[in-house]
Amino acid sequence: MEWFSQQPAVLQALMATCFTWFVTALGAATVFFFKTISKKVLDGMLGFAAGVMIAASFWSLLAPAIELSEQMGLRPWIPPVIGFIAGGIFLRIADRIMPHLHIGDPIEKAEGVKTSLKKSSLLVLAITLHNIPEGLAVGVAFGAVAAGIPSATLGAAMALAVGIGIQNFPEGTAVAVPLRREGFSRKKAFFYGQLSGFVEPISGVLGAWLVLAMRPILPFMLAFAAGAMIFVVVEEAIPESQNSGNTHLATMGAMIGFAVMMSLDVALG
DSSP states (O other): OHHHHTSOHHHHHHHHHHHHHHHHHHHHGGGGTOSOOOHHHHHHHHHHHHHHHHHIIIIIIIHHHHHHHHHTTSOTTHHHHHHHHHHHHHHHHHHHHSOBOOTTOOGGGOBSSOOOOOHHHHHHHHHHHHHHHHHHHHHHHHHHHHTTOTTOOHHHHHHHHHHHHHHHHHHHHHHHHHHHHTTOOHHHHHHHHHHTTTHHHHHHHHHHHHHHHOGGGHHHHHHHHHHHHHHHIIIIIHHHHHTTSOHHHHHHHHHHHHHHHHHHHHHHO
16 A cells, blocks of 8 residues: 555556456456356346446545535536536547447447447447546546645545446446357457456546646546546446346445445545
């Protein structure tokens, strides 16, 4: 812990997001043991991931953005609102441009620009789209600590990384197992499953660097990451967890995920 705290913020963000990528790979590694997975289990796991992201958006991102705005002499609600809406707009634009396919949908329902990409690639791109704001959130959190923001602590940033990592497990599983079920080899299904987490170290390093380079934008960046994550939750994670009729299970998963992330943030922050 002491060694980690002495490292530059960009390196901390890189190591933390490599951890979240590693957990994505662990989730994808389930294909080495199972060819299929119960839809109830998958829906519960996706609900859990949604709960983690909702809690992280407030406890680790929006609340510090509000507090920091006040400390900077700004109206405490303006930067968080602007950043939050901008994050949602960014994901909406990316959603319309980037070709991707929601889990469980036939390839005819692929979204974004028309492409000849295979179903496997479209599934990976869908989860990759989810992971951009997650990596960005972790990077911004570590950048805030290095920038000397009083409300930002190393423990809180690490809690966010742990929480994002936990919810990445079902995301890796959600990509790899369906591919295995469709006839992909175990190795190929694993490769595609873990590949979706590769973007997190990239966006994490970018987030930390932006905060350190342009400290005044920090409250906007925190809220931006929160808005992008809430967009993902409402647009995709929750609907996908409940579209098979396992409504109560997915809802309880979301509540447990929220409670776990809230506990991590309060205990470590």
